[in-house]
Amino acid sequence: MIALLGMIAGIVAGLFLEPSVPTGLQPYLPIAVVAALDATFGALRAYLDGIFDERVFVISFVSNVLVAGFIVYLGDQLGVGGQLSTGVVVVFGIRIFSNVAAIRRRLLHA
């Protein structure tokens, strides 16, 4: 419940505070969001499996974001930033799909 409220509070804050994304962070923010989403769905799946550990969740959340950002940064330096961020998004997308499928199986057994 607190987790749900936290997310709602974050969304509301983002919508109403109207912060502008710093130019340096602009390419990394969408990737970071996707990475964090992946970590969140993974955590949900683990929770439903009964093996959730908040320490692991925090570490995976932060490292996912950092590694994704680093990959995009590296791609930018190598001149393939666009392609690499596409690749990162694809990988995370696949993982999110498989996690959601697992969650669905746990909850609905279907």
Next chain:
Amino acid sequence: MPDYLPDERPDERPPTARRDDARRRVWVALWGRPTRAQVVVGVLLALLGFAAAVQVRAVRSDDEFTGARRDDLVQLLQTLSAAQDRVSRQLSELEDTRDELQLSTNQRQVALEQAQRRLDALLLLSGEAGATGTGVVITIQDPDGSVGAVTLLNAVQELRDAGAEAIEINNVARVVAETWFGPGSAATGSALVVDDRTVRAPYVVEAIGASDTLAKAVEFPGGLADEVEALGGSVTVTPLDSVQVQSLAPEPDADFADPTT
């Protein structure tokens, strides 16, 4: 997440029991007692929601070209720059045309003004237009009838020397280049004839020019005034700010002379 996915433990329970397990956990998470783990997850999820909302806003506030493909953008850019080239070329052509037209209009204007000035000068010179301006009115009284054509011609010459621009006599005879003076006939009772026009005393000579200079030209010792007085007449000179010369000279004929340029 590999972190969360250890090897599947063999679960001997029937699938329905596992499913009930999961549902029970959701129930506990939503309505159970808050735990430390929930707070940590809540903070991170708040971060995620915040970032997602910001990103969505940033994307939405971008213009319509954000999602366009690079090839499309390049083509659009090329089209636009070609159009701009074309338009700026047209602009410079039109500006050239405008400058040319302006120049020719100015030249025509100047030529027209010069021609107008020349026309005015020539009209005054040939006596085909009336004139007004500063000048003098000279009245020659001649009770004895002894002032003749020669005297009047002298008067006109003096006035011309003094820079008179338009001269007329008795409001009827305009003095121009072809003007001639002759003695009148006794039959008509006239003393003088100027350009076929009869002129009787007192002679009133109106001249437009610098009035001081004109007055001096008449009054200097041995000049017109003295000459007329020697003949028994009298001369009065009145400088005026506005002298009207109304009479016109006959149009000059140029039957034999052709202008050579």
